[in-house]
Amino acid sequence: MFLSSYESSVDLKKRVSIPASFRKALGGADTVYLWPSLDKPCIEGAGQSLMNEFEDSMGDLDLMDKRRFALATYIMGEARQSKFDEGGRIVLDAELLSNAGISDKARFVGLGDRFQIWEPAAFEAMKAEMRALALESLGLLKAKPRRPGSNPQAAE
Amino acid sequence: MFLSSYESSVDLKKRVSIPASFRKALGGADTVYLWPSLDKPCIEGAGQSLMNEFEDSMGDLDLMDKRRFALATYIMGEARQSKFDEGGRIVLDAELLSNAGISDKARFVGLGDRFQIWEPAAFEAMKAEMRALALESLGLLKAKPRRPGSNPQAAE
């Protein structure tokens, strides 16, 4: 699971270190998938498993469904597979960088099944904007009844 | 279950001992999840099971739901997984400490399924404030006339 957030620097060769904990979350694989976010000025990234989920979900749509084509174009078409070096770094290409407005600092933000890479100031601004909504939405979590399968013992 | 409250000191390396009873509440696991409280100047913490509940609850929201994104950003993006050493200590990073205003003393407060870490004076202030509010609220309850449709049994 991608958790927490980290800031790392982009060097002259446009390389950034993927946070060590994110690399561990990828479970030993040496590649990540990256794509420009559809609706936000940032880069999104994930491992093989989320990519497979996308593929499966798309498989549920009709072959000629326009939406399928749109999704394929924007997700499959825009995604890149990046291999990181032994230092755990990847190279961000110019398109990804400019889409997110990143120059020399990049903030990695874990979102569970995926992560995002933001220009630090832009991330702070977005977060401030989201705060009220997050507070409201907390109620959604609390309202959830305990499911039969869960193990209450583990919390004690 | 996280119960009662304890005060422990933060050393030069920003380490704090997790109260022994809290460690027992984690049921043998050697990690805790920590995140800055969304609405209070303190740190919140919990074990794996509460984190799983968060993740599951979020999974119920639609992928493009703004609330899902807000929650993911504030919960997954802010939470850290901390492993404690054999002495039962964890390291608090600078962001968590500054958000809670903690310098050299930390008060652990059990809240059942999670716990909070406060700067001792801030905790006392909050408690005093809560007490006043609780007293006021009691007055409101007494003043309230019994409604016709209500069930007197349930209130007694």
Next chain:
DNA sequence: GGGGATACCATGGGAGCGTATGGGCAACAA
């Protein structure tokens, strides 16, 4: 009940390792 032994807990310090980051070099394309 007093005294001591023991186990556990909180806290301090040090050493080794992993991570982040900079730079060099060769292969390849424009």
Next chain:
DNA sequence: TTGTTGCCCATACGCTCCCATGGTATCCCC
């Protein structure tokens, strides 16, 4: 050639893990 890309080595710092110490509460035995 010149710039770009992938691969490798080098280094410093910070963090994690481990060992050590002192204090306290509990239990047992005398």
